[in-house]
Amino acid sequence: MNNMMKKCILITGASSGFGEACARRFAAAGSDLVLCARRLQRLETLVSSLPSSCRVHVQRLDVTDRKSVEAFVDQLPDDFREIDVLVNNAGLALGLEPAHESNLDDWETMVDTNIKGLMGMTRQILPGMVARRRGHIVNIGSVAGSWPYPGGNAYGASKAFVQQFSRGLRADLLGTPVRVSNIEPGLAETEFSLVRMKGDAQKAGDVYTDTHPLCAEDIAEIVYWVTSLPSHVNVNALEVMPVCQAWNPLAVDRTLGNEV
Template identity: 65%
Template sequence: MTKTAFITGATSGFGRACAEIFAEKGWDLVLCGRREERLQELQNQLTEVAVHTVVCDVRKREQVENMVKTLPESHSNIDLLVNNAGLALGMKPAQDADLDDWENMVDTNIKGLLYVTRALLPAMVSRGKGDIINIGSIAGSWPYPGGNAYGATKAFVKQFSNNLRADLHGTGIRVSNVEPGLAESEFSVVRFHGDKEKADAVYEGTEPLTPVDIAEIVYWLADRPSHVNVNRLEVMPVCQSWSPFAIHRKQ
């Protein structure tokens, strides 16, 4: 039987790449995003499988609940949820950060993930099968200047994934957290509020991860035998590793 993947944040970056690779592998799709024209473009592109698109802002609980309640019967049995919708905003130190940016990250990266997971999970449990793959970040484990609220939201994703595994023990539901490092998509353009010059500078002289790299990992996880659960997968490009501890020295 054809499987169905539900992908949030499907209009760009990791989400779009996931949609493309799962369609290539023959999965039907539910694609969620805020930009209707991009969803339509993606649906027109992925003609080899059945694609249902929904314009939805995952920050809005009622929108999410209505989206799941009104899924067509053909797409109502979700085999895989890819919680991809998320963003980083700003790089200012905490004392100068914009509280609106912090709230937007909390609402999207935490609340949005919670809303979609909670809406889809009961049906997965009742069927005794299903996968949840959350897109976290190395920022959830490794702090860096300016990462403040963003890193904290991704730490939440990591621990929520672990606790889901504990809650879902014995149900047959698998949960994984994929934690990318330096990756080039629209991520930095959004982080710098549309300043493409600043965004491009982040990747200058590097060979970062690509959305396809992450999408292939997500598909690999979903394609493991049903008794195998990869709890957490941290991935960096070769050009990235860890720095020495920062030590402030008095003059």
């Protein structure tokens, strides 16, 4: 029996990438969908391609706007108010400059989206899950939350927050049936790098040259699997990389000599 049939799934950042793929996967399972993103036209195009039997509510939303998030949740139609699964997918990386050359506006945008946006949506949805004694929070983290790399500075730090926040939620929710999972992808080919490179398609494409990266559908299948497990099973965290990716040895600089 499909236990996701008619469950209500809220997905942030649903206009592309992981969010769009998750919407398609849950729609295929017969779930009801609440989809939000900044690009309403992209959401409407997505909805037009979903099965006609799928009930969907879409709305333009910027998760960095706390008041808008509050209003969005407060004004959900009656048929979509009881959220069974929240997929906190909205997030981004901006730039790869070293910390001493980074744009502080980029750092603040990552914090506002990846941290504050995730917190705000979670805080709005979680009380209803606790009251109904059912629900699942799925946060889209990153291997960057555990494994730093040059230029990852604020982005990696924001995903480390997501990792620890997810653990904190699990601790707070002990004694309730509400589940929390942090999904941590590695190299994945979506619009992620295009956004990070601020529209430079050549630089974004170079990230994936001669690799076989994860795709959005891979992550959507993982999110679906985690949420469709029996209700007594909680996947705390799931780190996933393509086979072509692994950890490097610790970096050692041999140019400083006796300077340090």
